[in-house]
Amino acid sequence: MTKARQSIINVNDTPYYHCMGRCVRRAYLCGVDEFSGKDYSHRKQWIVDKLAELSAVYTIDVCAYAVMSNHYHVVLKINQEQAQQLSEEEVMERWMKLFHGNVLIQRFLKGECHSQGELDKVKETIALWRERLSDISWFMRCLNESIAQKANQEDNCKGRFWEGRFKSQALLNEQALLSCMAYVDLNPIRAGIADNLETSDFTSIEQRIKDSVKGKELSVKHKALSIKSNKKEQETENSTLIQLSDFVGSKDKSGIPYLLMDYLELVDWTGRAIRNDKKGFISGNEPKILVKLGFSADIWLKSVKLFSDHFYSHIGSDIQLKAVCKNSKVSWLAGMKSCRQLYQPPS
Numbered sequence: 001m002t003k004a005r006q007s008i009i010n011v012n013d014t015p016y017y018h019c020m021g022r023c024v025r026r027a028y029l030c031g032v033d034e035f036s037g038k039d040y041s042h043r044k045q046w047i048v049d050k051l052a053e054l055s056a057v058y059t060i061d062v063c064a065y066a067v068m069s070n071h072y073h074v075v076l077k078i079n080q081e082q083a084q085q086l087s088e089e090e091v092m093e094r095w096m097k098l099f100h101g102n103v104l105i106q107r108f109l110k111g112e113c114h115s116q117g118e119l120d121k122v123k124e125t126i127a128l129w130r131e132r133l134s135d136i137s138w139f140m141r142c143l144n145e146s147i148a149q150k151a152n153q154e155d156n157c158k159g160r161f162w163e164g165r166f167k168s169q170a171l172l173n174e175q176a177l178l179s180c181m182a183y184v185d186l187n188p189i190r191a192g193i194a195d196n197l198e199t200s201d202f203t204s205i206e207q208r209i210k211d212s213v214k215g216k217e218l219s220v221k222h223k224a225l226s227i228k229s230n231k232k233e234q235e236t237e238n239s240t241l242i243q244l245s246d247f248v249g250s251k252d253k254s255g256i257p258y259l260l261m262d263y264l265e266l267v268d269w270t271g272r273a274i275r276n277d278k279k280g281f282i283s284g285n286e287p288k289i290l291v292k293l294g295f296s297a298d299i300w301l302k303s304v305k306l307f308s309d310h311f312y313s314h315i316g317s318d319i320q321l322k323a324v325c326k327n328s329k330v331s332w333l334a335g336m337k338s339c340r341q342l343y344q345p346p347s
Contacts, residue, residue: 008168008313009136013324015078016063016171017136018180018315021144022071024160029151031069043151044202047072050146052242057094059083059134061245063256064181067202068191073184075177076136077245083134088126095129098142140166172316172324174257175293175343179300180315182267183307189271197268204244205267208260211241262289273301303342310338317343 009017023029030043044067051074055062059082064075086094092105107113108122132138148161171177185205188194200206247263248255256263266287286297295303312334314324321336 008170010170010327011078011080011134013314013320013327014170014172014316015080016177017076017078018073018169018171018184019076019136019140020071020073020167021140022163022167024163026070026163028069029161030067030072040151041069043147046147046150047143048202048242050143054098054139054142055243057097057133058139059086060136060139062204062242063177063245064184064204065202065242066184066187066200066204068187073187075171075181075184076139078134078136080134083130086130086133088123091126091130091133094133136168140168168313169311170314170316170324172314172320173343175295175303175317176315177256178258178263178266178289178293179303180307181263182270183304185267186271186274186304190274197264197271204242205264207241208244208264211244212260212264258289258292262287266290270301270304273297274305299342306338306342311335315339315343 027033027035029040030047031041032039047067048065051062051065054060059079061077061079062074063077064073066073092101092109095101096105102125104113104118104121105125108118113119113122144162144166151161152158169180171180181204185197185200185203188200188203189196194200197205198209246255247258247260249257249259266289269285269287290297290300293300314321314333315335316324316339318336318340321333321339325331325333
């Protein structure tokens with residue numbers, strides 16, 4: 001049975017969430033539709049552009065994304081601290097980049113509100129907008145509605161574009177976060193439409209490699225990974241890029257607490273290990289980040305391979321899932337057995 005969003009998205013449990021939207025009837029409405037023969041691949045850039053726009057307005061960070069032919073994945077972080085630090089003027093400015101606001105706010109901005117009742121109502125509205133700026137449901141609503149309207153207008157039709165509401169999963173610890181991000185970034189390789197990271201179009205891993213080539217510190221190994229993407233990068237240099245959450249390399253709440261180079265190495269190694277033509281292959285040069293995460297190579301690969309089939313609304317250690325059950329006043333969560341087998345308590 002479908003769970004209410006408020007029972008899954010709770011910043012007190014975790015700020016990190018994996019969300020997914022799928023086209024109606026699983027049709028390739030963002031790629032080459034085999035049934036109709038039409039090519040809708042340009043819509044993938046629509047999704048990337050809208051994610052970039054929304055991430056600049058909402059106090060929600062994008063950690064990873066992948067846009068496929070009939071669905072997309074995005075890993076989001078609720079930045080509640082940033083939301084609280086915004087001034088009232090900043091809240092209004094951000095919100096009104098997406099919406100018109102209301103008559104009272106328009107009058108307030110013109111200096112036409114003088115009574116205490118009007119001013120109190122303005123503050124109440126701003127507080128509501130501040131809350132919505134860190135609300136994943138509002139973020140996903142803006143994303144899905146915009147793409148659906150644009151696609152229906154292009155096709156001169158009406159009706160659903162997405163299969164119901166978006167799917168969401170709470171990522172309760174760093175192990176769940178990193179394995180989910182790797183799963184998302186490796187979608188094109190797992191689907192067989194890309195051979196390596198630099199050709200994984202419309203993914204955050206491709207963007208991170210490009211960003212590194214443009215000026216950030218990059219090892220010789222990963223420069224080699226990106227050489228082939230340079231021409232494509234020049235062709236799309238004017239495309240909108242999403243401001244991705246930074247890898248900060250330490251226990252810092254402002255970003256992902258690992259080094260970017262360690263993550264690139266991990267995803268590159270994982271992609272090679274899960275390729276269909278190398279089934280069961282595990283390199284002897286295992287990424288050092290696995291030790292920090294407390295994963296054996298075998299368990300890590302299982303956590304990435306099985307992510308879509310064995311995990312449900314909440315992903316984390318047994319202790320964390322029991323805490324969610326207690327807070328939600330339920331006795332059990334789907335996927336607890338898989339989590340117990342694959343994820344260890346955070347150190």
